[in-house]
Amino acid sequence: MNTPVADAREINELLARYGVKFGIYKHGTFKEQLFPFDAIPRIITAEDFADIEKGLVQRVDALNMFLKDIYSEGKIIKDGIVPEDFVYISKGYLAPCAGFVPPKGIYSHISGIDLVQAKDGTWYILEDNLRIPSGASYPLIARELCRMTSPDVFENSRIADNRNYASLLRSTMDYVNCGGINVILTPGRYNAAYFEHSYLAEKTGAVLVQNTDLFVEDNILYMKDYRGGKTRVGAVYRRISDEYLDPLTFLPESLIGVAHIMDAYRAGNVAIINAPGNGVADDKGIYYFVPKMIKYYLGEEPILKNAxxxxxxxxxxxxxxxxxxxxxxxxxxxxxxxxxxxxxxxxxxxxxxxxxxxxxxxxxxxxxxxVIDFIDLEVAENGETVMRKADLRAFVLSGDKTRVWASGLTRFSRQADSFVVNSSQGGGFKDTWVLLPE
Amino acid sequence: MKRLRFEYETKLEFTRSVTSHSFTLRCVPFSDGRQVITEPVCDILPKTGSIWRSRDSFGNMLICGRMDEPHAEFAFKVTGEAQILNSCESYGTAPEFYRFSSPLTVPGENIAAFYKENASESADLLTRAVGLSESVYKAMTYERGVTRVGTTAEEAMEGRVGVCQDYAHILLALLRMDGIRSRYVSGLAFECGETHAWVEVNDGSRWIGIDPTHNRLIGDCYIKLCHGRDYSDCPIERGIYLGNAGSVQTISSRVTDS
The missing domain is CATH 3.30.1490.270 (Dna Ligase; domain 1)
Known part of the structure; x- marks a missing residue:
């Protein structure tokens, strides 16, 4: 099955036409670049995926419990599992979030967990992203396009359909919604992931808004409508970072935030997805302690290994x-x-x-x-098949229960010797096929 | 017990009209074990837009508001009565974060050196805290106009000059190096025509007020408005607006026997 599923050039042209771009700031200027798609899919077997799934659910549940704990009692610190130096002076720890539990007690609704597979087949966790992990839209649209250009491939195969991401995301928002509509708050088109914001809004039925569309009154968040009326907002999937979220609580110079949104949040009138303050748990220092957290909160052995x-x-x-x-x-x-x-x-x-x-x-x-010697995947480059380092960003959604999306973003390095696969560093991506059990 | 009347007013005059003005005020004192506030009234001008109450994570009472209409002046005035039950302490425990440095109290080499010279060996927390406060008082010169609202404890320590906010920040940085949970307090005090700043330390069950600017424990003429890890957590007035305008601020406060 390691053959191109479609004509990569055709898909890349379609991606460019749909505006599937990645914006980066380099030397102070904004540049949009395409996110190169490779047509050879990454394939994950049903058995492998079953393990990954169990391990990720366990990990994200423990991380959510950790966040709830450190913003209230801090039991894990008192019990000496995590040193206090890694929490209270971490850049990601936000005192304005302390002493308050977000709707349904969920902090990381959408987690992007980066994994690599070593040459011996073992999967390792590289990094947890619990703030605003981006990237789900790329495999989603790439699959959509591949289904159009090569429908036969998907007709008779055992590839898990990944089009359920939209409904997973939607039910994640609905589950914590405090009454009102769902919105996706974007900083605007000069953001690296603007394509994703608009695409996910379209797919989930949430309204794509910028800060000037929103306001707070009596600790309730509203969206202005075009007739001068207002509609209550119950959940905000915000795609702006914590420090810019509310200029009256965090950075006063923020021009993309919503004044008093933290008051509405603290009053329990709106869910913020993901919760502000999550940065304290996806810090690379805290990463070291995640296996200990799993044992501490769940009493289980970690299923997936840390590097x-x-x-x-x-x-x-x-x-x-x-x-x-x-x-x-x-x-x-x-x-x-x-x-x-x-x-x-x-x-x-x-x-x-x-x-x-x-x-x-x-x-x-x-x-x-x-340094984990992780596997190379086949990548088609100028008519040849070359081997490149690749990782996997898995998306884990926490609502009434925690679920792993049976797909993910496989990113690969475009340089032969490089281990760095990030799209902001010029990497490309592949579709990720999770196979269904026989 | 002492009864006080207080009056506190801030006026902001903009050089040009502003719109879409959102603000958070921590100007209304609230009751705790030390002070009981009766009938506080807060008048905000212009009378337009919407005003509501909220609370922050530090437990402060907030007045929030939004004024969309253009206005060139913004003012708030708080009046009321306070009964001071106890001169300097109130019961309460402290969240962990009060033991760690905050944006304006991160120690640098000046704070570290000063701490080394002035830390005491005493087993009693309050003795150590008061000792540090006295050292700050002796080392600093009170002078207006040298420091700004964003001046850090380290910067003020280096210059050895500042106002009550700087004294409080330096003391907080030292107390936290000493492992003492402590917080920044904004409030009103007798002699002072503006607002005043001091520090509260927690000994496990009580918050005790120390005023490093006057080298003493706070007394029954102090009325607290709000608190936080440092000034940046709890400015009395914080706002954002649209309009390319500067502003001039006038503050007046009066605390009298009732």
Whole structure:
């Protein structure tokens, strides 16, 4: 089945025509670029997917319990499982979110969990994204286009239909909705994921809005309509980050936020998806503790493994990192999108010694990991099939229960030697086929 | 017990009309174990748009509002009576985050050095806190116009000059280095024609007010308006509006025996 499912050129032309673009800011200017599609699908067997599914549900449930815990009692800290330094001074910890539980107790409604498969077949978690993970729309539209250009492939196969993402997302919003309509709040067309915002709004029946369409009165969020009337909003799938969400609570210079939305939220009159303050749990430092959280909250053994990770914060780990820096990858805990990732093997002697110094001085700021030799996938490039590193972003939706979307975004590196697959770093994507059991 | 009357007013004059003005005010004092506030009245001008109440995560009472109509002046005035039951303390426990540095109280080398010189060995939390407050009082010179609202504890410590807000921020940075849960307080005090800032420390069951600007525990002429980890959590007035306008602010406050 490792053959192109469709003519990649045709699909890429269609993607360009539909405006499926990725915007990036580089050197202060905004540039839109296409997100190159490769027509050879990634295939995940039914057995593999069953494990991944169980492991992801477990992981996301534990992360949601962690968020609820640290914004209220902080039991996991009192019990000595997670050091307080990794919570209360984390950039992602927001005191204005403390002492309050969001609707239905859910913090991460849409989680984007990045995994890689090692050459021995083991799946490893690379990173949890619990703020506003993007990317679900790309495999969704690519599949839609492939179904149009090659309908026969999908007719007689055992490929799980991924078109249910819209209904999953919709029921996730409906479940926490506090009365009123669902909206998707976008910062506008100059955002990297604007295509996704508009596409998901269309697919879920939510209204695509910008901040100027919304206002708060008596701690209730409303959308203005074109006749000067107002409609109550019960759930906001916001695609702007926490610090810009409410200029009266967070950054006052925010021009894309909604004044008093935090008051409506704290009064329990609107659900914010995902909850503000989630950044404290997807910090790369907290990643180290997720397997411990699973045991602590669920009393279960973690099903999916973390990549072997060291925290220079702990003396023993720091010693190992300094001694083995050449073979490790170092990540800045507060960065995302493939930024702040450096490989020891690419460093000169001078750089190695500079990094050792930096890691010693700012031990809380970095983690170090063993480099996982993850599998290469076949990618069609200029008429040839080449092997490229690829990861998988799985989407996990938490509503009445936690579900894993039977698809996902497979991103691959377009350079032969690179391990960095992020779209903001120029990577491409594939469709991800999850096979149904025989 | 002491009875006080208070009056507090802030006026913002814009250089040009503004619209779509949203604001949050923490100007109405609320009752706690130390102060009982009776019949507070808050008048907001112009009388347009919508006004409602809310609460923030620190427990403050908020007056929220939105004025869409153009206006060149914005003012709020609070009046009421306060009974001060207890000069400096109220019962209560503190959330964990009050033990950690906040945006304006992150210690740098000046704070760290100052702490090293002035920290005491005492086993009693309040003795240590009052000792640090005294050191701040002695090291600093009170002077207006040198620091701004966004000045950090570290910056103020470096210059050794500032106003009550800076004294409070420096003390908070030191207390938190010492592991003491503490918070920033904005309020009204007798002598002061504007608003005043001080600090509260928590000893596990009580919040105790310390005024580093005057080197003393707070007394029965202090009325608290709001609190937070530092000033940035709880400005008395915070607003956003449309309009390319500057503004001039006038504040007056009066606390008298009732």
């Amino acid at each position: 072997p990770t060291y925290l220079p914060f702990y003396e023993e780990d720091r010693k190992y990192v300094l001694d083995n820096l050449e073979k490790l990858v170092v990540k800045d805990v507060s960065e995302a999108g493939g930024y702040g990732v450096v490989f020891g093997r690419d460093m000169t002697k001078q750089e190695l010694s500079d990094w050792r110094k930096l890691i010693t001085e700012q031990s809380r700021r970095f983690i170090a990991q063993e």
